[in-house]
Amino acid sequence: MATTSSVVDxxxxxxxxxxxxxxxxxxxxxxxxxxxxxxxxxxxxxxNEFTDNINKLEKQFEELNALxxxxxxxxxxxxxxxxxxxxxxxxxxxxxxxxRARVSELQKRCQTVVQTYExxxxxxxxxxxxxxxxxxxxxxxGLTPTGAVDTDFDHFWQEMLNQANTKFMEAKHLKNESQSExxxxxxxxxxxxxxxxxxxxxxxxxxxxSKPYYEESATVQTELNAIKARIESLNTVILEAKTSYSKxxxxxxxxxxxxxxxxxxxxxxxxxxxxxxxxxxxxTHCEAFTDNGESCEEVPQLDPLDTEEVSDRQxxxxxxxxxxxxxxxxxxxxxxxxxxxTTEDDSSVAAEESTATTQAFIDSTDGPLLAGDSxxxxxxxxxxGNSVNDTNAxxxx
Numbered sequence: 001m002a003t004t005s006s007v008v009d010x011x012x013x014x015x016x017x018x019x020x021x022x023x024x025x026x027x028x029x030x031x032x033x034x035x036x037x038x039x040x041x042x043x044x045x046x047x048n049e050f051t052d053n054i055n056k057l058e059k060q061f062e063e064l065n066a067l068x069x070x071x072x073x074x075x076x077x078x079x080x081x082x083x084x085x086x087x088x089x090x091x092x093x094x095x096x097x098x099x100r101a102r103v104s105e106l107q108k109r110c111q112t113v114v115q116t117y118e119x120x121x122x123x124x125x126x127x128x129x130x131x132x133x134x135x136x137x138x139x140x141x142g143l144t145p146t147g148a149v150d151t152d153f154d155h156f157w158q159e160m161l162n163q164a165n166t167k168f169m170e171a172k173h174l175k176n177e178s179q180s181e182x183x184x185x186x187x188x189x190x191x192x193x194x195x196x197x198x199x200x201x202x203x204x205x206x207x208x209x210s211k212p213y214y215e216e217s218a219t220v221q222t223e224l225n226a227i228k229a230r231i232e233s234l235n236t237v238i239l240e241a242k243t244s245y246s247k248x249x250x251x252x253x254x255x256x257x258x259x260x261x262x263x264x265x266x267x268x269x270x271x272x273x274x275x276x277x278x279x280x281x282x283x284t285h286c287e288a289f290t291d292n293g294e295s296c297e298e299v300p301q302l303d304p305l306d307t308e309e310v311s312d313r314q315x316x317x318x319x320x321x322x323x324x325x326x327x328x329x330x331x332x333x334x335x336x337x338x339x340x341x342t343t344e345d346d347s348s349v350a351a352e353e354s355t356a357t358t359q360a361f362i363d364s365t366d367g368p369l370l371a372g373d374s375x376x377x378x379x380x381x382x383x384x385g386n387s388v389n390d391t392n393a394x395x396x397x
Contacts, residue, residue, distance in 0.1 A: 037259065043252040050245040057238045064234060068227045075220035082213045090213050092206035096199040097214050103196055106189040113185050117178035124175045127168035134161040 083090050137157045200207065 037255060039255050040252065043248055043255065046248045047245065047252070050241055050248060054238065054241045054245065057234060057241060061231065061234050061238060064227060064231045068224065068231065071220075071224060071227060075216075075223070079213065079217055079220065082216060086210055086213055089206045089209035093203050093210040093214070096196070096203050096207055099192060099196045099199055103189065103192045106185060106192055110182070110185045110189055113178065113182040117175070117182050120171060120175040120178045124168070124171040127164060127171045130164040131161065131168055134164050 134157055137160075
């Protein structure tokens with residue numbers, strides 16, 4: 001189990017997930033370019049420690065397994081040689097030693113059953129004492145200062161009495177089961193003990209002759225059991241170390257996911273387009289300020305369509321021959337400099353524009369006008385133009 005390969009596999013998995021989801025992948029270059037999160041460094045150190053510890057424990061586990069196999073093979077060979085040396089006495093004395101092993105097992109079992117019986121009997125006595133106290137308190141019902149029965153007192157001790165009765169019944173049932181099991185175990189132990197005595201009398205010579213073999217067998221069994229216990233204990237430690245390693249690896253993956261999420265958020269934020277310098281702002285009105293900085297009434301902005309309509313209307317007004325120069329030039333009455341710059345050339349240009357407009361209107365009608373009518377119109381236009389010039393001259397004076 002190598003930590004480096006595990007971490008690389010984890011990063012590769014995260015990269016594939018990021019590429020499939022469109023997120024920026026976690027690469028070694030990206031890690032080098034950024035400041036490494038201290039949590040990642042701590043978790044990597046923990047993974048290295050767990051890896052070294054697990055490798056050491058697994059090595060010890062393999063050594064213990066090898067020791068167990070070697071011991072078993074050696075002792076088995078030794079017992080086979082003793083069996084061949086002692087002959088049939090080993091097989092003749094086997095029933096005695098088997099019965100002896102069962103007697104030892106029943107003795108341990110009886111000891112366990114006795115401990116269980118003692119605990120159940122103690123719990124039974126405590127439950128019985130609790131019931132006695134609850135019954136006494138429940139019988140001593142008092143009265144309130146007003147003379148009414150204290151119902152809260154009754155309900156409380158009644159509930160206590162019910163719970164005590166429930167525990168008492170459970171303890172009694174457990175005590176009866178423990179007592180029955182204890183009696184059965186004692187009976188089996190006595191039966192095996194009696195049978196052992198009988199076999200000892202019947203197989204006295206075979207037992208004496210095969211004693212070295214069974215003593216060696218008991219020693220081998222004890223040694224193998226000790227090695228087996230060490231193996232089981234070491235296996236438990238290895239499982240705990242692997243569990244801690246897996247937890248640390250999951251924590252590292254969580255930190256990696258968190259870093260990827262932060263990077264995705266930063267990338268999304270950096271890709272957000274903001275209005276550039278000088279961009280038009282969507283405002284429906286603006287505020288006008290006086291000279292002293294106080295805000296006055298809101299001045300609505302003109303809609304583009306309204307602006308276009310006003311421009312067209314101003315053009316039509318400028319083309320009308322009866323329109324005065326003041327109406328076509330809003331700045332005429334406001335600025336004296338603009339009115340002084342107005343000359344007779346402007347009035348002549350306006351007269352020519354009005355004449356051209358009238359001629360276009362005549363051409364667009366259904367039928368041609370008479371020459372006299374045309375001359376009258378021209379004369380009228382000329383008169384209007386002269387009147388406009390006179391008006392402008394009067395305004396200038």
